[in-house]
Amino acid sequence: MLQNQLQLLESDTFKELTAPTKVCWNLTSRCNLQCKFCYGPQNIKQELNTIQVKKVLDKLKKAGVQRIVLSGGEPLLRKDIHKIIIHAYSLGLTISLATNGLLLNEMFLEQTKNYLSMIEITVDGPDNKIEESMRGNKKIFHQITKNLEMVKSKGIPIKINTMVCKKNFLLIEQIGLIVKKYNPKCWKIFQFIPKNRGRLYKEEFEITNQEFEQLKQKITNKFSELDIIWASKDFFNGSYFDIYPNGNVMIPEIEKDNQIGNILTQSVEELWNNTLVDKKKHIQQAAVPYES
Numbered sequence: 001m002l003q004n005q006l007q008l009l010e011s012d013t014f015k016e017l018t019a020p021t022k023v024c025w026n027l028t029s030r031c032n033l034q035c036k037f038c039y040g041p042q043n044i045k046q047e048l049n050t051i052q053v054k055k056v057l058d059k060l061k062k063a064g065v066q067r068i069v070l071s072g073g074e075p076l077l078r079k080d081i082h083k084i085i086i087h088a089y090s091l092g093l094t095i096s097l098a099t100n101g102l103l104l105n106e107m108f109l110e111q112t113k114n115y116l117s118m119i120e121i122t123v124d125g126p127d128n129k130i131e132e133s134m135r136g137n138k139k140i141f142h143q144i145t146k147n148l149e150m151v152k153s154k155g156i157p158i159k160i161n162t163m164v165c166k167k168n169f170l171l172i173e174q175i176g177l178i179v180k181k182y183n184p185k186c187w188k189i190f191q192f193i194p195k196n197r198g199r200l201y202k203e204e205f206e207i208t209n210q211e212f213e214q215l216k217q218k219i220t221n222k223f224s225e226l227d228i229i230w231a232s233k234d235f236f237n238g239s240y241f242d243i244y245p246n247g248n249v250m251i252p253e254i255e256k257d258n259q260i261g262n263i264l265t266q267s268v269e270e271l272w273n274n275t276l277v278d279k280k281k282h283i284q285q286a287a288v289p290y291e292s
């Protein structure tokens with residue numbers, strides 16, 4: 001798939017694509033955490049029901065979408081999440097689940113392990129203290145690492161995400177040692193983005209581009225055995241094609257999310273051809289292995 005996408009970029013034929021190759025679907029804005037850096041959708045009451053979600057999946061597949069990242073909020077708060085995963089798989093879509101990891105359990109993993117291409121879990125600190133200072137909840141570190149172990153034992157590929165900010169900037173090496181234990185397919189390290197709730201914590205959290213670059217050099221050398229994706233603020237802007245819980249389709253940017261329409265009422269092609277979609281940037285981002 002990667003090779004195909006790189007060929008698309010080289011040949012310029014990506015301009016003729018009728019759909020994004022990858023869609024990030026924020027199925028709910030509800031969450032069991034209140035992370036200070038959260039830039040996901042907030043307080044969206046309306047959520048598509050199971051039938052609507054399945055219909056949209058059919059539509060995405062028919063239009064040519066290849067990969068879906070199911071995210072939130074916390075997607076495991078949806079009682080139908082396993083049905084959504086199984087339906088998407090049955091269509092031939094590649095499915096990743098992006099979760100804070102706290103609600104994973106044996107039953108869910110058994111139900112879905114054959115249908116998920118990857119589970120993405122966030123680890124922001126090497127202990128409870130740092131996780132609490134960033135995510136406002138005590139004792140989550142132990143639960144997250146316990147559940148990472150459970151995912152690993154099921155043989156489901158793992159991706160670990162880490163948000164870098166002032167709170168954990170000096171601890172990324174320690175986090176890397178924890179990440180290594182789970183033998184992930186990749187480790188994605190994000191630069192803090194002052195967006196949505198994160199805007200309130202800009203002073204407390206923000207690091208400079210230069211600090212992020214310095215960290216990149218240091219950690220890349222230290223953990224050469226890990227496949228690391230570095231997601232700077234620039235990487236974020238304009239490269240995603242997101243569906244929000246109510247079906248609105250958004251092109252997120254740091255300053256604001258641009259709504260380009262709604263997936264229930266418009267065709268994928270029409271949305272994809274909106275002038276706010278930067279097709280080249282999208283394909284470049286989607287071509288990064290394990291990128292979500």
Ligand code: SF4
Pocket residue numbers: 031032033034035037038039040072073074100
């Ligand atoms: S960052 Fe993720 S886990 Fe944290 S509040 Fe936002 S959606 Fe929930």
